[in-house]
Amino acid sequence: MNVRAWQTPIRAVWHKSNTLVGVNYLLEGLEIILEEEDTKQHWCIAFKDLVALKIILGDNANWSRQPLPPDGGFFELTDSPWLAALGLTENNDQRIPHHYVICCKRELIEIGTFSAAFTAK
Helix, strand or coil: EEEEEEECCCCCCCCCCCCEEEEEEEECCEEEEEEECCCCCCEEEEEEEEEEEEEEEHHHHHHHHHHCCCEEEEEEEECHHHHHCCCCCCCCCCCCCCEEEEEECCCEEEEECCCEEEEEE
């Protein structure tokens, strides 16, 4: 598994920089609403091709944060063991989704998806 910073328009200087405001599961995908720590700006992240979702609450996420760099709050994992456990690997002939990690004050969100779009609210 390789971890790299996911370049987003939302500012996050550390894992608990942003606050999760809401999660909306819709027929066409998933929306996550975040509040940026310093500016209080609200952001919507829309995932239209959702494959998997995991939300870990509070201190239960400490073990999931261990492989992440200490700075930042948005990451992309390649060679993901989680996606591999779901049968989504480069060994089969299907498209491989991205594995994104979003760190929030009280939650850690992991998403398997093919696309993500950001909108300032």
